[in-house]
Amino acid sequence: MGDSPANAPGAAARGRSRARARQCAQLRGARSAHWRPRASARACGDDSPPIVDRPPAGGARPTLTRMQPREATDTRTIEATGKGVVRAKPDLAVLKLGVTTQAEQPAEAVDQNAKRMSKVIAAVKAQGIPDTAIQTSELQLDRVTKWDEDLQTDVLVGYRATNVITVRSPVDTAVKVFDAGVAAGANTAGGLAFAVNDEKKYRREALAQATKVAVEDIEAVAKALGVNLAAVVQAEVVEAIEPPLYESQFFAMDHELAATPIVPGQLEITSRVRVRYTIKAP
Template sequence: MIRYAIPAAVLATALPMTAQAAEIQIAATGPVVELTVMEEVDAAPDMVTVGAGVSSEAPTAVEALRQNSRAMRSVIERIKSLGVAERDIQTSSINLNARYDYDQQRQEQIFRGYQASNRVTIKLRDIDETGEVLDALVVAGATDLNGPRFGLENDESAKAAARRAAIKRAEAQAREYASLAGYSNVRLLEINESMQGRSGPQPIVVTGSRMMASDESAPVEPGTISTGVSITVKYEMTR
C-alpha cells in the first residue's frame, strides 16, 4: 500500500511530494469524508507466459532422472530454435518421487519405480506466436502444458490512467457529500493507494492424452488485461 499525506503548501497542485512531506499530517478544522474508490483500465496484453513440463518413469531414480533430463533438453532446444531468448526461459520445478500402487487384495503399497518431472516457464514477447509455440512444445516432447497467462510488460501507463480516473471520481464524490452537507468546497488531506492487477482468461491446463499434435496451431485469443488502483482518500469539507 502507498500512503500519501498531502502538505498544505501543495494542496492546490497535483501530487508532487518529498520524503519529508510524506510525514506531514494535516489537522482538519471541518468535517472529513473518507472514501474508497477503485478504477480499472483495460489494455491489450503485450506478453504471455506458458508452462511446459516433461514427466518420465523408470525402475530406478537415476534412470528416471536421466531420461527426464534428456527429454527436457530436447524441449528447451526446440524453444530456443523458435527465437525465444535464454532470459525468457526459466526452470520452475524439478521433482523426483517414488511411485507406489495400492494393492487392494494384499492391502499394501506396491513399489512401481520412480517418476521424474521438470517444468519450465516461457515468456513470449510476440503473442501471435503463442499457438505455434504450444504446438512445437508438444511435438518436442512436452507431456503437459499450463497457460497461456497474458500480461503487460510495462503497465505504468495503464496504472497512471486508472489513478487519474480514481482521483477524479473520488473528488467528485467528496464534492457531492460536501454539497449535501451545506459546504461549498473540499480539501484533500490524505491518499492511500493499493494496486490491483487482473490477467485475462484463467489458464488452461492440458495434460497427457488431451495433447495431440495437429496440422493447425492452437487458437489463442489474448483479450484484454485489467489493471487498476484502489485509493482511500480523506477530504475536509470547507466553506
C-alpha cells in the same frame, strides 16, 4: 535630623519601595539562569508564567522553555474509494511447458526427463526465443505408489520426475512456441497468461481514473450534506490486481498436431485509490 513620628509611615514606605526595586533588579538579572517565584515575579510587574521551577540538585541549570498553546484540530472528514479500469491489448504471453516421466528407478526417471526436456528447450529456442526468456519454474521427483488389495497398503511401483519451464514470448509467436514444445515432448502445462510490456503506463492511467472517481464521489457527498471541503489529508493506493491467468492442461500426441488456437482478448488493468478530505469549520 531624623524623621518625625508623623513622617515615619512615609519613610517606611519609601524604604520598602527601594528594597522591592533592588529585588526586582536582581530577579531580572538572574531570570535566564535561576528560578523565580511566581509571587515575586508578579510583584515586579511580570505577569508571564514562571519559566522553570527550582534548579535540580547538584546546581545544574535547567533549559528554559515557554509553553505553547495547543492548536485545536478538526477531525471531520469525508472518505471515498474510487476504481479505475483501463483495457489494453496484450503483447506478451507467459506460458509453462512441462515434461513428466516415470520409471522404476529414480535415476532412470530423471535421465529420461532430462533428455526429453532438452529437446523441448531446443524447440522453443528454434522459434526465436532467447535464453533470457526461458526459466525453470519447477523441478521435482516423487515416489509413485499403488494400493495393494492383498497387503492392504501402498506399494512402491516407481518414481515420477517433473521439469517445468516458463517461457515469455510475444503474443504472435506464442502459438508456435506452444506447439513446438508439445511436438518435442512436453506433456504437461501449468497455464498461459497474457500481459503487456509497458504495464506502468496503463497502471498510471487506471490510478488517475480511480482518483478522479473518488474525488467526485466526495464532492457529491459534501454537496448533499451542505458542507464545504477544506483539503486532502489522505490519498492511498488500495490494491493492485494482477492480469488474469487461466490454466490449460494437455498431453502430447503422436500424430501431427493442428495449430493450437489462443485468443488474447483484452486485459483489464484495475486500480483503486482511497481519498479523504477534511470539512471546513462552519
